[in-house]
Amino acid sequence: MLSLVDVAVYEISFRVFSVFQILPVIVSASVFPQLVALYNSGDMIQFKAAYKRYSYSFWFYGLFVYTFMYSFQER
């Protein structure tokens, strides 16, 4: 198995990761009632439109966070 130093390094990496993972979790929980309401209304066009709109935002957030961390981590 890995050493204790590896465990500490992993913990540090995960702490930084957890800072950035909070936002998508909060936003997805916030949009959940709207998605449920749209799905229950049977209006699939609106449901798909809402999903695609949020999906683009989440996609760009992932790209932004990855490139941010890639650029500002020292080699």
Added chain:
Amino acid sequence: MPFLFGSNYAAASAYTREMFLTMLLFPTGVLQATVLIAMKLERVDMTINIISLIASVALIFAGLSFIRSLTVVNVSIFISFLLFHICQDYVLVKRKILTIGNVMNFYFFTAAFVVAYVLLASRFRSIISLPSPGVSPSLYLAPPNE
């Protein structure tokens, strides 16, 4: 990273960078899980989670038996998230929420963007990097060949 956690953990930078590969899939994965639950497909979502967990654990143990490195853990988690995302895509395509074109576009443009960024970042590192404490900003602004 060494500025925040000390020079003993300088290696954390490289591993953090690897771990953030998962961030390319995590936000959309969370949203797709929310969509599945909104569509009353909680059991499907739970099954996908279990598949992802089993894949993650299996890959970590298999990888660590050959290479004892944190890279194995980070890459295994990334692959399990990729599997998680692909399973969600499959269900959403079957339910006609997504099309195969949407799914292919997502993976293609994400991969193309990341590859292009990684290749170009080395050329433009002097522009996009923050200066380290104690290092003159002029060193960062100098052209790479000087």
